[in-house]
Amino acid sequence: MISQLSFSQGSPDYDGGLKVKLNEDGSKYFRVISWAQFWAQYNDNVAEDASKTNFSIRRARVLLYSQINKDFLILTHFGLNSLNADNQSPTGLGEASQLFLHGAWVQYSLGEHHSIGGGLHYWNGISRLNNQSTLNMMTLDNNRQSWATIGLSDQFARHIGIYAKGSFGKFGYQVAINESVTNNLQATAEPVSGGNAVYAGRRLLGSKDAGKNYAGYFEYSFQDKESNFLPYKVGTYLGGKKVFNVGAGFFYHPSGSVIANADGTLEGEDVAIFAVDAFYDAPLGDNGSVITAYATYQNNDYGTNYTLGQTYETGSMIYGHVGYVIPNADKKIKYQPYVLFNNRSIDLIDDNATSFGIGANAYISGHNSKLTLEYQNTTYGDNDGQGVLTLQAMIYL
Known part of the structure; x- marks a missing residue:
């Protein structure tokens, strides 16, 4: 059964949320989590006839999971993303207005520390950020390039497939074999002779040679061990745990991309992504201060x-962020300034893209009620930097 440590969010008010016991000892239960994130953004780099300030719903989600026996679990996750004035519809029936299935999987225990499962799942490879929970990110949002396969091989960072996960002491693992989607972000793109690769292996070469992909992530905990009951990685525990993890992961899709040779014949190219990362999150003394740091290299x-x-480009990436919870006499409210940095090398333009961000969180009740203000500036190649200021209000129950 899930422990309270699985959702250590640093909230003085949160006690497991809506968890309904189906028997006296609570071993049979279902749990519901709901959250919403509202954004107000200012962007000075827009057309003359466009508003520089815009409002949107970044996420609105509901997650439900249940156990009636410790040997198996079912999880369902649905919601919507990035609803704004340009993609709303007059009667709420448009594509962007619809809730869709983010995840649905079943899981079976192979003992106390190991499980297997299958469905539309989030047991991803590559890095911690490719498994990030959207409930407790330290920065305003996840580093976009770390969700490295969204819409290319999967449905919004979830694949249909089978997975195994577990731990041997302080060593944790998760591996998966998945289907790759046919109708992806390049569903109408065609390779041209001498041109760039197109991510369309399954559509153009067939499911036999390009239908499956393989993923894994492995980590070692030097201090407190994190829960792997669910796949969603915590962004910061706000002093609730002392964590120092190092990890490595991969994603491999044979013939996932396609190029056209000089004579027009199509040839598959393997898609291969790997990363190494480190995560540190711990209180500093007894005064309420907390340090959170994360760094990754991704190829x-x-x-x-x-x-x-x-967003998706052949090359490499270095990303990191650091946050600090300021000591505060009010134990309920916490303030956390942070900085982030992302540098990507891009083969096509033989140049780099660089992002720098600075922001701050005000935790009114841990991650369950928080405000985030962040400014981020991105320079792509020799283009001028583009800056965006975002205010987020988030509540989850």
């Missing part, structure tokens, strides 16, 4: 000179 091979929307 991305999507195929020859691959690029899509300045």
